[in-house]
Structures are given as C-alpha cells and as structure tokens.
Amino acid sequence: MIVGIDLGTTNSLIAIWENGAPRLIPNSLGEVLTPSCVSVDEDGSILVGRAARERLQTHPQHSAANFKRMMGSDKTVYLGKRAFRPEELSALVLRSLKEDAEAALNQPVTEAVITVPAYFSDAQRKATRAAGQLAGLKVERLLNEPTAAALAYGIHLRDGESKFLVFDLGGGTFDVSVLDLFENVMEVRASAGDNYLGGEDFVSTLVDRFFETAKVPEALRSDARFMQGLSAQVEQAKRALSDSPRTVIQARDGENEYRMELDEAAFEKHCALLLARLRSPVERALRDARLPLAELDNIVLAGGATRMPIVRRMAARMFGRFPSCEINPDEVVALGAAVQAGLKMRDAALDEVVMTDVAPYSLGVSTTVRIAGDQFSHGHFDPIIERNTVIPVSRVKRYYPIQDNQKVVELQVFQGEARMASDNIKLGELEVRLPSGVEDRGVDVRFTYDVNGLLQVEATVIATREVFSLVIEGNPGLLSEQEIAQRFSALSELKIHPRDRIENRTLVARAERLYQHLRGMPREQLGREITRFETALETQDQRIIAPAAKAFREVVDYFDHQSFLLPES
C-alpha cells in the first residue's frame, strides 16, 4: 500500500487510493488535518499534532512548529535538552500519520508519495526524502503540491483539453502552477511562488493593526501570554471573516480591555500589501508558460488561506473570473498525492493519466567570459537546464578551459535566475582534471534532473572519456545515508505517546493553555477541574475515564469560548 502525504508547514494530511478514488484518513482525534507540531511531554514521550500545538504556548521550550521552513538547512531545534534537525521533526509528523493510516487500514504502511512546494530547492527536496526515510517510509516520489492539487482536479476533468492554474496559499507558502491536461497527459507548464507568504502573515498583519487601532501599549509585545492570546483571537477573527461580514477582536490585560471591530473591507485594506504580493508569482508563471490569461480554462484554489474571501476576490480580480473550489482547498493536495499513489500502484482506473513536471529553478555553472583579447570577466552564471523545463531532463553543454596549459577546471554549480553566479544559490562544486597534450580540451557537462527534483552533475573529458560526478560536499544542510541510518535508530528509540490516550492528552494540553490565560477565580476553577480529570485518568479505568472526559470537555469548551474576555474576579 502506497499512501499519499501532504507534509504541510501548518497542517499535514494522509490519504489513500481506494476503490478508484482518493480517501483522507483521520488521525486519532478523528480529524483529517494534523497540525505539523511536535512536543516532548513531561514523561519524555513525543506528542504530535493538536496536543503539541497547544503545548507550543504552554511549553515553548519543549515544542516546535514551522520546521518545514527550515528543511534543507542544518538548523537545530531543541525540545527540552534533545536536539532535533528539521528532517527529524518532519519525520515524527510523518510517523504519526503513518501510524494513523496503519490503525485505519490494519496493515503496515511502508511506502509514500510526499508532496513538496514547487519552489523547494534541491536541498529541501533531499531533506524531505530523508524525513521519509527517518519515519520508516520509502519515498516513492516527491510530488509538487500544485501538481497534486491539479491531479485531484484532473480526475474530474478528464475528458477534453484543459489548461489551468493552481493557486495555493497555505499557512506559510504560496505556489502558483500552470498546467495543461491533454489526452490524459498532464503537464506542468510553469511554476512560481513565494516561500514566505501565507495565512500566518495575515494574522501578524492584523496583530500589528490591533496594537495601533486599539492603542495597546507596545510593552505588551514582550508579554508572551498576552501575545499568544491575541494571536489566537486574531486567527479566530480571520476565520470568522471567511463566513460572516464582520467580527470583533478583543483582548484583556488586567484591568485594561482592548477592542477592534473588523469588517471585510477593513481586513482587505489592512492586508493590501500581502494581497498585492500574490500578483507577481502569478504573472511570472503565466509568462513562463507563454500562456495568455484568456486561454486558462480554469483556476484551482488550494491551501487553507484561500478560504478567505479577500483572497478569493483578489484572485477573481486578477483572473477576471471566479476560481474553482469544489474540492476543499486544504485537502486537495493530499487527495492528489493519493491519486499519484494510485498511479504508482498501477490501479487500472488511473492507468492512462501520465504526468510531467518542471524544474522550478534554472540550474547551471559559473563561467568566465572573454571580453576582448586576454581580458576576462569571471563568475557569470550559465544555465544548463532552464527554469520550467519539463522534467525528467538531461542536458549537456560543452566547456573549454580559458588557459592552454590549464590542468583543472573548477565546475561550480548554481541554481537561480541571476546573471552573476554569486547572486544565485551554490549547490556544489566539481573538480575536473584535464589531460595535457591532447587536441580536444573540451569537457561535456551533463545535468540530469529527475522527477523528484534531484540533480546529478557529470563531467566527461572529451579526449579521455574520463567521467567526474558531483558529490555535494560541505553542505551542512544534508544528511549522508550513514547519518540517516544512525538517526533512524535514535528516533526509533523515542517513546511515542500511546495513540489511544492522545485524545485525553490533547484535552489536558488545551486546558493547560487556557489556564495560562486566565487569572483569579476562573483560573482556580479550571485548575481544580484539570486535577480532577487527571485523577480520573490515573485510575486507568475506562468506566471512570469516559464520563469524566465528557464532563471535562464541556468545562474546557466553556472556558475556551470565554477565556480571553472573562473578567478576573
């Protein structure tokens, strides 16, 4: 069984291909969205998902989120005393999803299709693959998220030709892809995006606006408790505006109450700069696809943040029509990954859909340009594979040393679009030794980019046919196979919170978060309720725990609705 996984910045989902259709698998809380958060509990066990997200606030030193943004780097995140790399944290999320699927399917799950933003670099893709391995999953394929979304829709649009654009605004990333579906061949014509634009930015913009409008003292910005409460209120308000025209944001600090009314028009105005940033990746993708807007048959929305009417309106204005959103935008990528998993398993229903993808960046080498005579200009970027070339692709270019007596050529490999190599991202370098006394001093440099977005560089000396291959050295962002194996066993030893207790554990985590927001009597009351419920849990007797959990949930729900507004006495 191959599963499809959307490993998101904010939320992750797992889906399978079953009876000719993709199906999402809920986690132990019965939810299909698992927050991409990890926390280490008091007893040292690992919590993933909602409980971990609650603990981000109560136990920030023991909890982590947003680690997808660090993928491909060598950043270290400490949860308590233990250090984790971003791929290890991602692996814990993957492992939790894998266990959810195993529990639902009653069979081991060992293979997966995992989605990545189209904009992910070589290092980020390799880190994602490593995360899969660390979770005990063989990564059958890395699939671009917009391609997955298109695939989920492609099934429904299978007859006839269709050109469409996927507009994916998640919690922290924005991806645009232009796709073409023709006679069962789906091709990504172009993709572009912004790795640092998402729904969270709308929250931080509103938080700033709240400080200004409600005249909140700037000093409160360093009050973690206040800021957490406010962010939660703002997130709620942002979502409320997706369903109703106006809402109110309120916050309280001791005696002082702060308040801001917000309607859609004001929300749109405050976020005008963010909305404007949606435009340029769309324009770039269309330009690269050489497709006029009018030729698009459809615009597909993906990502939870496209639920915001202001985003939909912006999209509608840009495209001159309303985008499609028949499939739930935060589920569409995972569903598409399951479609791809189905393809992999050669399910008859999907046999015919073929898919091609594109390279998100130009890839090339640094060269020296002769200006005149023996005047040279160094460090020019010479692309070998150009951005948005359909992959898999293999391209070769011939280079010659500048000096007649030159013994080595230093091939420096870069990705990016800038004219000068140093303005692009360096991927690695390769030393090619040249033989002396041969007539043809040329070197063929071959770049091969596979469907997973992994790059291989090979240099062949023409005269001797000697081949040099690129080993990306000194890249702190990547783990070697050996390191992966070591970390795999270290991770396997970590204690995972028992699945059947996650629901109650999540409830306690949520109550603890609320407890921090309250003061005075309500705080005391809630504290007593938490202790009472913990006592019930200690009995390990379901006949006692079940009714206690039900009662406790009601109490927690009550406080959750009131927490930020409650007077303190």
Ligand code: ADP
């Ligand atoms: P990612 O792909 O980054 O993991 P998702 O596609 O799950 O993210 O989208 C998460 C984002 O969607 C968050 O910023 C969240 O606030 C936003 N979001 C989810 N539901 C709504 C809603 N109803 N209204 C507005 N924003 C929403």
Ligand code: MG
């Ligand atoms: Mg997403």
